Amino acid sequence: MVSTGSKVNWPPIEGVISDLDGVVYRGTTAVADAIEAFTRWQEADVPFCFVTNNSTHTPEDVVRKLRGFGLSIAPSEVVTSAITAAELIRANYPHLTRIYVIGAPSLVMAMRDVGLEVTDRTPEAVVMGLDRDITHEKMRIAVEAILNGAVFIGTNPDLLLPTASGFEPGAGATIAAVAAATQVQPSIVGKPQAPMIETALSRLGTNRGSTIMIGDQVSTDIQAGKRAGLATVLVTTGVPTRQGPSLMAPDFIVSSLREIEVSAARAPQARQRRA
Ligand SMILES: [Mg+2]
Numbered sequence: 001m002v003s004t005g006s007k008v009n010w011p012p013i014e015g016v017i018s019d020l021d022g023v024v025y026r027g028t029t030a031v032a033d034a035i036e037a038f039t040r041w042q043e044a045d046v047p048f049c050f051v052t053n054n055s056t057h058t059p060e061d062v063v064r065k066l067r068g069f070g071l072s073i074a075p076s077e078v079v080t081s082a083i084t085a086a087e088l089i090r091a092n093y094p095h096l097t098r099i100y101v102i103g104a105p106s107l108v109m110a111m112r113d114v115g116l117e118v119t120d121r122t123p124e125a126v127v128m129g130l131d132r133d134i135t136h137e138k139m140r141i142a143v144e145a146i147l148n149g150a151v152f153i154g155t156n157p158d159l160l161l162p163t164a165s166g167f168e169p170g171a172g173a174t175i176a177a178v179a180a181a182t183q184v185q186p187s188i189v190g191k192p193q194a195p196m197i198e199t200a201l202s203r204l205g206t207n208r209g210s211t212i213m214i215g216d217q218v219s220t221d222i223q224a225g226k227r228a229g230l231a232t233v234l235v236t237t238g239v240p241t242r243q244g245p246s247l248m249a250p251d252f253i254v255s256s257l258r259e260i261e262v263s264a265a266r267a268p269q270a271r272q273r274r275a
Helices: 032-043 059-068 081-092 105-113 136-147 171-182 195-204 218-227 268-274
Strands: 015-018 048-052 078-080 098-102 125-128 151-154 160-162 167-169 211-215 231-235 252-254
Touching: 015 195, 032 048, 048 195, 059 078, 078 081, 078 195, 081 105, 081 125, 081 151, 081 195, 098 105, 098 136, 125 136, 125 171, 136 171, 151 171, 195 211, 195 218, 211 218, 218 231
Parallel strands: 015 048, 015 211, 048 078, 098 125, 125 151, 211 231, 231 252
Antiparallel strands: 160 167
């Protein structure tokens, strides 16, 4: 059931997971209500974590951008699809050491940060994200590795990205090309899949039942949150959202984060521990 506007009975909210673009800012412009809401939650010691499908930015990049909008957070409060891919390999394939990466320097860095060797020599896994310098040779190496049995992981399935002057292909478009060539489907860690939400949830250490997922897109944010078993909040500040009969509906719809009533459900000791 969808609750909208005022007179909403909010569940006890112990923690917040939130999308960035379209929720906290639009491109280079801050969403004032959102900055205000997160500042208020920070003062109330409500833990939150931002999640982004963008694998070309590091958490530090996001921290810098939010600081420019007046919100000071720690890098650990940001989980990117690059960080999630690295943590997923560590958790699910602990024996793997050699990874081939098609992606931005931030994706390579995320792999190295968890002790993985980034190499094109007999890689045991291929990780693909958005690579604006992608070549046929890079795709050949990825295809060959996957056909030889390498694990295939994609950061996010976004096919098309808006640019200042139009559109460009997203990571999902090139991941789809390698999937078509190899006839192997990748594991996708970003939204609308659940792994990135799970990584954020484990950072927060909050209960699934009292953690909300906020996003501006039903097809990605809300599906990921629902798949992870969270209550989901659609905020209608972003680009117009695509809905469909096959998509799970959000639990709450708000036009501003100001409408979300966070009543601390967290135990006093837990708050002290975080501080
Ligand atoms: Mg968004």
